[in-house]
Each structure stands twice: as structure tokens, then as C-alpha cells.
Amino acid sequence: MAKYDVTKSIDVRGEVCPVPDVETKRALKKMKAGEILEVWIDYAMSKERIPEAVKNLGHEVLEIEETGTSEWKIYIKVK
Template identity: 85%
Template sequence: MAKYQVSKSIDVRGEVCPIPDVETKRALKDMKPGEILEVWIDYPLSKERIPETVKKLGHEVLEIEEVGKSEWKIYIKVK
């Protein structure tokens, strides 16, 4: 069973900054409060930058889950 009720998922693996940040912001803009965005990344700097950006936008980072060697999923709750 999934940890979160994911409303939307984006996969930006293989991309480097600023693409993961830009795509995350674009996805969040189209979402409603309470929905959860799942972001797949493999660029280590994005693991730091995306949560900072999300918090500045007023949303909540629920979890950064390591899913492989240099691969993560970031769960973001839209506020």
C-alpha cells in the first residue's frame, strides 16, 4: 500500500538544475490544496533545492525518500 494518496507524479530523473525546480513549480501551480505531488529525482542538488523552493511557495515537504543509489522521491503536500 502506498504511503501517500499521490494526486500527481512527475519524473525529472536525468535532468539537472534548473529543470527539476521549474517542473516541480509548474506541477504545483495546477494542483489544489490538500493534493500530493510526487517528484522523482536523481540529481543530488535537487534534493536540497526543491524542498527550499517548495517551502518558500508555502507548501509542505512530507518526505524525501531514497529509492535507489542516487535516486529519491519527494512528496509535497499542496497548501
């Protein structure tokens, strides 16, 4: 059973700054309030940068889940 009702998922594993940040912002712009974006990353700096950018945009980071060695999923609720 999934933790969240994910509306959209993007996979930016293998990408380095600024690609994960830019792709996350691009996806969020196309989404409606209440929807949930799941972002797959494997770049450690993005684990810090994406949540900071998301909060500055007024959205909510629900969770940063470690899915493997140096691999995470970030769940973002659009506000």
C-alpha cells in the first residue's frame, strides 16, 4: 500500500545540479493544489536543495524517504 496518493512521479536519478531542482520546479508548476509529486533522486545535494526550494515556493515536503544507498524519494504536496 502506497503511503501517499501520488499524482505525478519524476525520476532524476543520475542527474546533478541544477537538473533535479529545475525538473522538480517545472513539474510543480503544472500541478494543482492538493496533488502530490514524487521525486526520485540520487544526488545528495538535491536532498537539501529541493526541499528548501519547495518550501520557498509555498509547497509542503511531506517526507524524504531513503530508498537505497544514496537514493531518496521526496514527496511534495502542492499548495
